[in-house]
Amino acid sequence: MPDLISALQLSASEATLAVGGLVLLMLGAFAGEKSARFVSVLSILLLLAATALAVTGPLGQAFNGAYVADPLAVYGKALIFLSSAVAIVLGDGWMKRTRIARFEFPVLIVLASAGMGMMASSGDLISLYVGIELHSLALYVLAAFHRDDLKASEAGLKYFVLGALSSGLLLYGASLIYGFTGSMRFDEIAAYAATNASPGLIFGLVFLICGLAFKVSAAPFHMWTPDVYEGAPTPVVALFATAPKVAAMVLIARTLEGAFAGSHDQWAQVLILISLISFAVGAFGGLVQKDLQRLLAYSSIANIGYALLGIAVGTTLGVQAMLLFMTLYVIDQFGFFALILSLSRNGRPIRRIEDFAGLRKDRPVMALVLTVLSLSVLGMPPLAGFWGKWAVFGAAAEAGYWMVGAAGLVASVVAGFYYLRIIKLMWFDPAPEGVEAIDRSPIEAKTIAIAAALFSFPLVMVALTWLEPLTRAAAVGYGAG
Amino acid sequence: MLTGIAFYLLAAVAVVGGLMVVTAKNPVHSVLWLILTFFSSAGLFVLLGAEFLAMLLVVVYVGAVAVLFLFVVMMLDVDFVRLREGYARYLPLAAIVAGILLAEMIMISLVVVQGGAAANAVTPAVATTDMTNVEAIGRVLYTDYVYIFQAAGIVLLIAMIGAIVLTLRHKPNVKRQKAHDQVNRDRKTAVEVKGATTGAGVSAEDLI
Numbered sequence: 001m002p003d004l005i006s007a008l009q010l011s012a013s014e015a016t017l018a019v020g021g022l023v024l025l026m027l028g029a030f031a032g033e034k035s036a037r038f039v040s041v042l043s044i045l046l047l048l049a050a051t052a053l054a055v056t057g058p059l060g061q062a063f064n065g066a067y068v069a070d071p072l073a074v075y076g077k078a079l080i081f082l083s084s085a086v087a088i089v090l091g092d093g094w095m096k097r098t099r100i101a102r103f104e105f106p107v108l109i110v111l112a113s114a115g116m117g118m119m120a121s122s123g124d125l126i127s128l129y130v131g132i133e134l135h136s137l138a139l140y141v142l143a144a145f146h147r148d149d150l151k152a153s154e155a156g157l158k159y160f161v162l163g164a165l166s167s168g169l170l171l172y173g174a175s176l177i178y179g180f181t182g183s184m185r186f187d188e189i190a191a192y193a194a195t196n197a198s199p200g201l202i203f204g205l206v207f208l209i210c211g212l213a214f215k216v217s218a219a220p221f222h223m224w225t226p227d228v229y230e231g232a233p234t235p236v237v238a239l240f241a242t243a244p245k246v247a248a249m250v251l252i253a254r255t256l257e258g259a260f261a262g263s264h265d266q267w268a269q270v271l272i273l274i275s276l277i278s279f280a281v282g283a284f285g286g287l288v289q290k291d292l293q294r295l296l297a298y299s300s301i302a303n304i305g306y307a308l309l310g311i312a313v314g315t316t317l318g319v320q321a322m323l324l325f326m327t328l329y330v331i332d333q334f335g336f337f338a339l340i341l342s343l344s345r346n347g348r349p350i351r352r353i354e355d356f357a358g359l360r361k362d363r364p365v366m367a368l369v370l371t372v373l374s375l376s377v378l379g380m381p382p383l384a385g386f387w388g389k390w391a392v393f394g395a396a397a398e399a400g401y402w403m404v405g406a407a408g409l410v411a412s413v414v415a416g417f418y419y420l421r422i423i424k425l426m427w428f429d430p431a432p433e434g435v436e437a438i439d440r441s442p443i444e445a446k447t448i449a450i451a452a453a454l455f456s457f458p459l460v461m462v463a464l465t466w467l468e469p470l471t472r473a474a475a476v477g478y479g480a481g
Numbered sequence: 482m483l484t485g486i487a488f489y490l491l492a493a494v495a496v497v498g499g500l501m502v503v504t505a506k507n508p509v510h511s512v513l514w515l516i517l518t519f520f521s522s523a524g525l526f527v528l529l530g531a532e533f534l535a536m537l538l539v540v541v542y543v544g545a546v547a548v549l550f551l552f553v554v555m556m557l558d559v560d561f562v563r564l565r566e567g568y569a570r571y572l573p574l575a576a577i578v579a580g581i582l583l584a585e586m587i588m589i590s591l592v593v594v595q596g597g598a599a600a601n602a603v604t605p606a607v608a609t610t611d612m613t614n615v616e617a618i619g620r621v622l623y624t625d626y627v628y629i630f631q632a633a634g635i636v637l638l639i640a641m642i643g644a645i646v647l648t649l650r651h652k653p654n655v656k657r658q659k660a661h662d663q664v665n666r667d668r669k670t671a672v673e674v675k676g677a678t679t680g681a682g683v684s685a686e687d688l689i
Binding site for chain 1: 625626627628629631632633635636638639640642643645646647
């Protein structure tokens, strides 16, 4: 019994989210559809409470090693839960405006966050898989949440089918690994793999990486990304682009550097190949896009390449760079999606890139925000995105992978074309004809967009001074080095 | 001896059943053959001493999945004749793929027989004779694996929420059951006596 009590103390944040999610579900079911706003507020409070529990909770292992609470998990969870909370804020306003307010939306995000928390602190192959399924099942539903919208339904279906395929790949890899090592636990796999990395084990590892690469939408496993980003509701995409990616990146770092530290040479090749393909697909695929959300999908593919490069380096510095990169990236992404939510003309949201023409006249502040965010994602110093890329490039160069880092820089230059095109359209081109009404921006989306832009510059300079030691503590505490 | 006969019988039925699943002309028959295959595989599990898996196969696959297939096949309006048009054309390709799969499986089995997949690794717990499968699984399910078990429960809950979110619609003109109102109806509010002239008959319009 004391064993269970200490285990529950360790996993308090996930337990809170799971139980709280069930309570909110009951509350919503009895109070009816009108309770959507109330449930949203409570969900946000629940996520904040879970963050506090994760940050202040004890560290250690529980449930026979299936659950690991270490600084890496804590850092990941804080980022994941806070991102989910911001997504609920964006989603609540969006649901009200589109008149599809339903209390299941925040509840699904809360339960998905519990799954992402499981992923961030999974210590064996079963909790890895169950965590992935827990969060992705909720995300499939969220993608199709606007069920009367044809594109949203298509996005949900595509995401579901391809997600199921990737789960199959992942399970196949996991079963091979289990078969060749005889254990599910990462530490036991590591002990076995260190002395005896048989080809079968590596084979299983490659399948596992493929399955995980699907989840972070790294090329060549990115096919679902553009369609889902285009079709799914904007606040849901804002969630897709942030919390699950962080969870999956932490999971990849944990699996590869924890269970397979001995076979770094093998998986580093795979990850570097995936990074290089992601750079290319993200940079060149984005050139022909006409929809901003589709463009952001390609941009995310290229950026995930960077984050994977941080893991591929295989040093503590690499993991730290990945965490820093993901943190800054998440804030930029929220800025972008909040901005898309806050812009509409004639009652229709501005999504097509040529519609951004003349934004300077309509909305000078928003034009400035989009400029700052674009330059930041592009990696222009001294904006936030630059520091993330700088950290990854530094880690890669230190470990002798500077060629791959340079390829990433080339990709950034190519990607610069489409960001600069938006900036040029906004500031120098006349607005399209027939704009009668410039709709008022919803206050929450506008606030988040402006806050993200302010973070990109100049707040990032202050934030870096405490993000840097935090990420280092997370990477070192995990003992990756 | 008896085990041997049972094994070959069940294995043969499973293989023939599997073959019939893909070759049967009528999809409903395919599903029925699939159920037969599941049953024979369950029998094979019993022979292996895994009676819990056998029960699971019957309850989950025959009871739920196959019946669901049957419903889907019967309810979806799919033109199965057109669906089968390419059968002969794709047969060689399918045969090649199946052949490769078979060869791979034989190779893996040989390797496992030779060295054992996890020969040097942690040895899996040996099943003891004084404990049934169900008991052995029950002992660890709520103790060692309680975390995973609960999480899997939430996965199923999310699937349920998802089904409701995506399909439930409150249409205004749909008649729903209202148990309270229905039970509380009495003769006065439910029935009305209308007078009718003898020999003239009544038409439906008069009554409304």
